[in-house]
Amino acid sequence: MSLFSDARWGEALTHLSDYLGNHVRVSVTALALGLVVSLPLAIAARDRPLFRSVLLGVASVVQTVPGLALLALFYPLLLALASVTLAWFGIGFSAFGFLPAVLALALYSMLPVLRNTITGLNGVDGALTEAAKGVGMTPRQSLFTVELPLALPVIMAGIRTSAVWVIGTATLSTPIGQTSLGNYIFAGLQTQNWVFVLFGCLAAAVLALAVDQLLALIENGLRNRSRVRAALGGFGIVALIAATLVPNLARPSSSYIVGAKTFTEQYVLSALIAERLRAGGLSASSREGLGSNVIFDALAANDVDVYVDYSGTLWVNQFHHRETPPREQLLGELKTTLEKQNITLLGELGFENAYALVMPKKRAQALGIHSIADLASHAASLSIAGDYEFFSRPEWAAIKSAYGLAFRMQQTMQPDFMYAAVASGEADVIAGYTSDGLIAKYDLAVLADPSQAIPPYDAIVLLSPRRAHDEALQAALKPLLGRINIEDMRAANLRASGNDAAASPDAVARWLWDRIAKR
Amino acid sequence: MPSFPLIAYSHVGKSFAGRGSSPVMAVDDVSLEVGQGEFLAVVGGSGSGKTTLLRLANRLIEADHGTITVEGEDVRGLDPVSLRRRIGYVFQSGALFPHIGVAGNIGLTPKLLGWTAAEIALRVNELLELVRLEPSYRDRLPHELSGGQRQRVGVARALAAKPHIVLMDEPFGALDPLTRDALRDDYRALHDRLALTTVMITHDMAEALLLADRIAVMQAGRLKALGTPAELSQSGDTYVANLLRTPRREAERLNALLPRDGAA
Numbered sequence: 001m002s003l004f005s006d007a008r009w010g011e012a013l014t015h016l017s018d019y020l021g022n023h024v025r026v027s028v029t030a031l032a033l034g035l036v037v038s039l040p041l042a043i044a045a046r047d048r049p050l051f052r053s054v055l056l057g058v059a060s061v062v063q064t065v066p067g068l069a070l071l072a073l074f075y076p077l078l079l080a081l082a083s084v085t086l087a088w089f090g091i092g093f094s095a096f097g098f099l100p101a102v103l104a105l106a107l108y109s110m111l112p113v114l115r116n117t118i119t120g121l122n123g124v125d126g127a128l129t130e131a132a133k134g135v136g137m138t139p140r141q142s143l144f145t146v147e148l149p150l151a152l153p154v155i156m157a158g159i160r161t162s163a164v165w166v167i168g169t170a171t172l173s174t175p176i177g178q179t180s181l182g183n184y185i186f187a188g189l190q191t192q193n194w195v196f197v198l199f200g201c202l203a204a205a206v207l208a209l210a211v212d213q214l215l216a217l218i219e220n221g222l223r224n225r226s227r228v229r230a231a232l233g234g235f236g237i238v239a240l241i242a243a244t245l246v247p248n249l250a251r252p253s254s255s256y257i258v259g260a261k262t263f264t265e266q267y268v269l270s271a272l273i274a275e276r277l278r279a280g281g282l283s284a285s286s287r288e289g290l291g292s293n294v295i296f297d298a299l300a301a302n303d304v305d306v307y308v309d310y311s312g313t314l315w316v317n318q319f320h321h322r323e324t325p326p327r328e329q330l331l332g333e334l335k336t337t338l339e340k341q342n343i344t345l346l347g348e349l350g351f352e353n354a355y356a357l358v359m360p361k362k363r364a365q366a367l368g369i370h371s372i373a374d375l376a377s378h379a380a381s382l383s384i385a386g387d388y389e390f391f392s393r394p395e396w397a398a399i400k401s402a403y404g405l406a407f408r409m410q411q412t413m414q415p416d417f418m419y420a421a422v423a424s425g426e427a428d429v430i431a432g433y434t435s436d437g438l439i440a441k442y443d444l445a446v447l448a449d450p451s452q453a454i455p456p457y458d459a460i461v462l463l464s465p466r467r468a469h470d471e472a473l474q475a476a477l478k479p480l481l482g483r484i485n486i487e488d489m490r491a492a493n494l495r496a497s498g499n500d501a502a503a504s505p506d507a508v509a510r511w512l513w514d515r516i517a518k519r
Numbered sequence: 520m521p522s523f524p525l526i527a528y529s530h531v532g533k534s535f536a537g538r539g540s541s542p543v544m545a546v547d548d549v550s551l552e553v554g555q556g557e558f559l560a561v562v563g564g565s566g567s568g569k570t571t572l573l574r575l576a577n578r579l580i581e582a583d584h585g586t587i588t589v590e591g592e593d594v595r596g597l598d599p600v601s602l603r604r605r606i607g608y609v610f611q612s613g614a615l616f617p618h619i620g621v622a623g624n625i626g627l628t629p630k631l632l633g634w635t636a637a638e639i640a641l642r643v644n645e646l647l648e649l650v651r652l653e654p655s656y657r658d659r660l661p662h663e664l665s666g667g668q669r670q671r672v673g674v675a676r677a678l679a680a681k682p683h684i685v686l687m688d689e690p691f692g693a694l695d696p697l698t699r700d701a702l703r704d705d706y707r708a709l710h711d712r713l714a715l716t717t718v719m720i721t722h723d724m725a726e727a728l729l730l731a732d733r734i735a736v737m738q739a740g741r742l743k744a745l746g747t748p749a750e751l752s753q754s755g756d757t758y759v760a761n762l763l764r765t766p767r768r769e770a771e772r773l774n775a776l777l778p779r780d781g782a783a
Contacts, residue, residue: 127611128614128617134577134603135631136603136632136680137631141631146616149618150617
């Protein structure tokens, strides 16, 4: 199938008004906030050398923080702040999505504006500032009638740089819950949907270019004293903002928000849940690509209504337990702990997405390995590969000590490459995920864990505090509980990792529903 | 000499932080009066303190010592901004605002003073005529003008708010000789016609001799001599004598080289 006749372009288009609208709103707000803060600061700092160096130094340091990290840092910061204001003034606010994205992007936008405004103002010919004084201007009149207009080209160049940066970086606000064109990119990367990735990149680039050109038009108009051009540029920006506000106002605010983390299975499950809600007559919208640390807090704060998490993840990461009780006991304790936060553990879906030691079936049979215990005697001559965090997680320490494992070599890899590596023999054993579709694809064997060193990772459906007693929601979700077994999920994940239209999360979710509904 | 001094310097001193630890005296104990209607030229080499002396009068620079009065009032007691609005100032090579048209540049000070748009427009037309520029120049930008036209606009801008005093900082230095000559004569005529009091800085002794009523000679921050051309020629000071020798020798040699053809 040719790239351009791919049905996924059409699917991508259906999200465009939502993603683009949110993207424009968050970037324009951030840019406006950045300008409102940066311009006065630059004006105040231009003739104070110490203040100027401190200001530019701080802005430069901010710039060296990777965009994703800066955005991610603002979330816990605001969350803490929100709890303080709630405790002191009784006013809380949502630390999720829009606000942290705007603040982080505004901070990110400051350096070019500060630097160019200061450079532009200090670059104005001294004879002209002297002349402004000489004809009887006050410092303020000199600033507004002489210095700022003369520095305008340099200042506008800074604003344009910063606009392009902000629009580009705003794609990274997806993981902290702000819908943006980054939704295409994050979803596309996770589900190997290159059409989405390309679409998201193109849309962001076109938007950045359009805004840059509108700003250029305004600059040109101001510089050549052409009101028409300046007005056209201004009108373009206003029209852009207005156009993005319309769909937002029209959208119902009462819809259920379904969350998803940043991996394939989560996209499929959130699509499945959203589809079930719609089938039950409820309106649903998705917040996808959320960071693992963000999504639970978002649920607790009612910013997300429902999502699927894994018992072991919550047990270890969220509640910091070190010991692993048996499966039923862990689930029971988890349920009680969650109830204290008014979060409902509705039930298990029926499969586990746990860490597991995985190796090619043939190799395992040849070596006579069926469980991790069998692996111990061979480990000294074998290598193991895991994802970026596995070897520093408590599970790994538990497995090593429970079975006395000592591998010849261990290496970290991007999860997508791990399976191919073990299938091709580059690694002997990998720490994979039990529900991964690639286990079936590469004919791999999941080694048993007789000592139960790895905690259970049951997929569980969580509901936000405000939906705790929502019977319509619970009724819509009940048919999913206990119905998805590990083979279903692996098959679904494998389909979703394909590279065609049938691999979109919505299509896979429909396929999965058909498969489990028949039983 | 006219009786009432419009600008009076009395024991004025001003020093700037120098390169080393010791400050540099830019203006050192200068006392000087500029009478009403007088055209005073201030002559001196670069670094002699002549520009500083000029800028002290409208408080672009503040004096360290001494007293300066403008139209009888101590400038320290005046608001510097309104002081500058009532004194015309012509800058080196015009210093027109490049993003503002001719009419806008000329009408700046009246606009700052709150004149109505109609009054300003009328005044701009008047001034264009006064400095001999076509009305069609109103809407041009400074970069569309020649050097001489720019300086004519500079003069018009200085005169816009009908000041009694005009300060000029080497106004004709960067112009070609023909333009310079025409502009000098035109300005001197305006000075007389509008009964202005003018202080002009120049490093060109010939220009000072040709234009000014009196000449102040500055050297290393001090006032070396002050007087009419005739008075200066009587000065026993070697520096002043040196300054006068150049134009005199030039004039003699030019006379020898360029015999007037018949008529004169």
